[in-house]
Amino acid sequence: MRICSRNNANDCAVAVSFRAPLVAAALLACLMTFGCSAERVSTPGADAGRAEQLRATLASSTGGGNAGEAAASTGTGWGTLKGRFLFAGTPGEPKPLMVDKDTEICSKAGVKLVDRSLLVDPATKGLANVVVFARKASRVKETTVPATPLVFDQKQCEFLAPVFAARVGQPIDVHNSDSIGHNTNIAGSSFNQLIPAGQGTLYKADAETGMPTMVTCNIHPWMKAYAVFRKDGYVAVSAADGSFTIPDLPAGEPLEMQVWHERSSGPNGALGLDNPALKWTPKGRFQIQLTPDEVKDIGTLEVPASALGT
Amino acid sequence: MKSQSQIVSRTLVGHHSAWAVIACSISLLMCVSGCGSTPAAWFRPNMVEATKQRLTPDQEQQVSTVMLAMFGTPDAPVALPETGLDEAKLQLAAGPVHSDIVGRKNGLYREHCAHCHGVTGDGLGPTAAFLNPYPRDYRPGVFKFKSTERADKPTHEDLVRILHNGIPGTSMPSFALLSPPKVEALVEYVKYLSIRGETEIALMRAFFELDDEAQGKLPETREFLVDEVLTPVTEKWKTAADALIAVPEMASDLDLAASIAKGKELFYGDKANCVKCHGPTALGDGQANDYDDWNKAIVEVSKEVKSGLERAGETSTSGMDSEALAEHRGQLAWLDKFGRVLDGGDALRPRTIQPRNLRHGIYRGGRRPLDLYYRIHAGINGAPMPAAKGTVPPEEIWHIVNYVRSLPYELDGELGADRPMVAKDRF
Numbered sequence: 001m002r003i004c005s006r007n008n009a010n011d012c013a014v015a016v017s018f019r020a021p022l023v024a025a026a027l028l029a030c031l032m033t034f035g036c037s038a039e040r041v042s043t044p045g046a047d048a049g050r051a052e053q054l055r056a057t058l059a060s061s062t063g064g065g066n067a068g069e070a071a072a073s074t075g076t077g078w079g080t081l082k083g084r085f086l087f088a089g090t091p092g093e094p095k096p097l098m099v100d101k102d103t104e105i106c107s108k109a110g111v112k113l114v115d116r117s118l119l120v121d122p123a124t125k126g127l128a129n130v131v132v133f134a135r136k137a138s139r140v141k142e143t144t145v146p147a148t149p150l151v152f153d154q155k156q157c158e159f160l161a162p163v164f165a166a167r168v169g170q171p172i173d174v175h176n177s178d179s180i181g182h183n184t185n186i187a188g189s190s191f192n193q194l195i196p197a198g199q200g201t202l203y204k205a206d207a208e209t210g211m212p213t214m215v216t217c218n219i220h221p222w223m224k225a226y227a228v229f230r231k232d233g234y235v236a237v238s239a240a241d242g243s244f245t246i247p248d249l250p251a252g253e254p255l256e257m258q259v260w261h262e263r264s265s266g267p268n269g270a271l272g273l274d275n276p277a278l279k280w281t282p283k284g285r286f287q288i289q290l291t292p293d294e295v296k297d298i299g300t301l302e303v304p305a306s307a308l309g310t
Numbered sequence: 311m312k313s314q315s316q317i318v319s320r321t322l323v324g325h326h327s328a329w330a331v332i333a334c335s336i337s338l339l340m341c342v343s344g345c346g347s348t349p350a351a352w353f354r355p356n357m358v359e360a361t362k363q364r365l366t367p368d369q370e371q372q373v374s375t376v377m378l379a380m381f382g383t384p385d386a387p388v389a390l391p392e393t394g395l396d397e398a399k400l401q402l403a404a405g406p407v408h409s410d411i412v413g414r415k416n417g418l419y420r421e422h423c424a425h426c427h428g429v430t431g432d433g434l435g436p437t438a439a440f441l442n443p444y445p446r447d448y449r450p451g452v453f454k455f456k457s458t459e460r461a462d463k464p465t466h467e468d469l470v471r472i473l474h475n476g477i478p479g480t481s482m483p484s485f486a487l488l489s490p491p492k493v494e495a496l497v498e499y500v501k502y503l504s505i506r507g508e509t510e511i512a513l514m515r516a517f518f519e520l521d522d523e524a525q526g527k528l529p530e531t532r533e534f535l536v537d538e539v540l541t542p543v544t545e546k547w548k549t550a551a552d553a554l555i556a557v558p559e560m561a562s563d564l565d566l567a568a569s570i571a572k573g574k575e576l577f578y579g580d581k582a583n584c585v586k587c588h589g590p591t592a593l594g595d596g597q598a599n600d601y602d603d604w605n606k607a608i609v610e611v612s613k614e615v616k617s618g619l620e621r622a623g624e625t626s627t628s629g630m631d632s633e634a635l636a637e638h639r640g641q642l643a644w645l646d647k648f649g650r651v652l653d654g655g656d657a658l659r660p661r662t663i664q665p666r667n668l669r670h671g672i673y674r675g676g677r678r679p680l681d682l683y684y685r686i687h688a689g690i691n692g693a694p695m696p697a698a699k700g701t702v703p704p705e706e707i708w709h710i711v712n713y714v715r716s717l718p719y720e721l722d723g724e725l726g727a728d729r730p731m732v733a734k735d736r737f
Contacts, residue, residue: 045371045374046377048378050379052533054375054379055379055388057530057531058380058390058532058535060532101597118717133536134347176607178702181582183694183696184696185694185696190461190462191458192689192694192696192697193689193693193698193699193701194581194583194697194698194702196580196581196582197580197581201700202702210519217386219597221599239596267364267518268363269516306625309618309621
């Protein structure tokens with residue numbers, strides 16, 4: 001019934017050559033064709049034929065195949081990866097957070113809480129809180145997960161660590177050093193618990209996060225941190241001077257490292273850099289290979305302001 | 311003999327050809343009949359997630375094709391054995407509303423649920439925008455009112471209870487008048503929509519995890535689609551019954567007045583901290599600028615789009631080389647698309663959370679003491695309400711339950727300085 005459609009512009013062109021009433025009628029028809037649906041992004045249609053084949057594949061008990069993991073590495077020994085992130089831009093003044101609750105504790109002694117999503121060391125330009133982790137490693141040197149709890153504390157209505165990393169199964173002492181109650185809510189996990197004043201509770205991540213996940217306090221919604229949980233522990237968070245070190249990586253196999261920053265404008269926080277030498281991709285990944293006992297320093301990595309959406 | 315309409319047409323267009331008459335008749339016909347042809351029902355793709363993950367049109371199509379293969383259509387649902395779903399029950403709930411040859415009603419979901427929860431179970435049915443709270447979007451697989459630990463799925467009985475009782479204080483009515491087999495069919499179908507939605511989200515997120523050699527295409531193998539994507543979703547449904555909250559009995563010799571007093575202390579104290587959100591008057595007037603997970607997801611992406619557009623507006627393209635310019639334009643096109651997705655019917659306008667007014671005596675997840683125990687012990691999944699377990703021992707949770715249950719009946723004058731004011735006393 002469509003007289004004029006986006007795919008059929010010729011009919012419209014013909015219609016215009018008729019006299020006024022007909023043009024009006026055509027316009028009316030066009031309007032009616034498009035008028036009934038609000039402007040929406042067109043949604044993709046499925047390929048029914050392919051879906052039919054695929055359903056047969058899924059129904060068979062063995063179907064498909066060729067999805068095997070990459071062959072296990074034959075390398076031996078261990079190496080260390082280090083580097084340093086520098087911010088190539090001028091960070092503006094951090095924005096103050098809206099602290100409208102428990103101000104006698106949260107703004108104690110006139111301390112104003114500020115947005116910590118872009119922390120740059122004024123002396124060295126080092127960029128803190130960049131997360132680097134290995135996407136896949138065939139071997140792990142330290143197979144036992146540390147049994148001593150990692151303390152994740154909050155004081156004066158602020159999580160002390162804006163970004164932290166832990167191993168899956170490692171106990172985390174979610175602590176509250178304030179004299180008021182908080183709750184700690186780790187997105188995508190089972191953990192959202194009350195943490196009474198001066199107390200703590202243990203949490204063990206039962207799965208990897210993939211990219212870092214947000215940690216909040218619902219009582220004080222300005223409180224925010226990020227957590228990253230990895231099975232193999234091959235993860236680092238850059239220090240105040242922008243440096244990071246990941247020791248004991250398996251040598252002799254190609255390693256793909258994932259890089260994340262809270263403010264990154266890339267997909268899911270992936271930090272894409274222009275660095276062909278390390279084959280850095282827009283998904284924030286780069287490639288390295290270590291030799292046994294090597295300490296590989298990939299040097300200073302300049303992060304332009306545009307990559308962080310400042 | 312000329313028909314009336316032809317004569318009218320002729321006088322309008324003068325000597326002009328029959329084409330004009332036909333065109334006019336067609337548009338008249340359209341005016342009368344409108345746009346009312348009914349296309350077959352279809353599952354609406356999760357465009358918010360697809361756009362968030364920056365999927366290309368090819369990738370969106372790949373997800374749609376895989377979803378069609380794994381789950382079928384709203385008229386002909388498919389359930390792989392791994393889902394553990396009963397296809398016969400799904401058939402009864404799926405499809406258009408009609409009675410079959412023996413007079414049995416089919417299409418139960420569309421008769422009773424779809425106008426609010428949507429054909430896709432995305433909480434975007436035609437009436438959704440007018441309701442407060444919004445109808446549940448099943449796709450993230452998160453349910454609030456259940457007897458299991460926080461992050462676990464509801465049991466089958468939990469969902470049956472919701473259908474039977476409805477959700478007091480919301481637009482969700484009771485379906486107690488439906489026969490048990492019909493309720494069973496609907497519960498099965500809700501699980502189906504939830505598993506389908508969660509699988510779709512997992513597929514869309516899987517593109518980011520792909521290695522570069524995959525060239526942006528998901529492997530269409532059983533190992534990937536069933537073992538890696540579908541099974542983790544369905545496993546959680548199968549193990550729900552093992553995750554029941556263990557509830558110790560309330561002490562039989564409990565002194566109720568003393569328990570209520572202790573509960574009150576906990577309610578206002580720093581340990582349980584209920585007061586922070588439910589307010590000093592328990593009217594739900596505490597923390598009110600937070601969001602539940604469904605609304606928060608929209609708030610977060612809206613912020614990203616807004617700040618992205620602001621930045622793009624400030625960026626000068628004059629000094630850019632062709633590569634940077636292409637990237638800049640790509641980013642703009644993505645932001646523009648995202649803006650249209652959020653505005654064009656794939657999302658509802660976010661609303662802040664409303665902590666429950668505990669003086670009404672209306673409890674969404676059920677009013678039994680046991681229901682309140684579940685809510686306080688595990689918190690409310692998907693909502694800011696945190697779990698008290700771990701830091702508040704069970705006997706103290708019972709004290710809070712007793713205090714909360716006394717709140718609708720608390721006498722005026724017992725509330726102290728913060729007591730709510732009766733409206734007529736304000737003037």
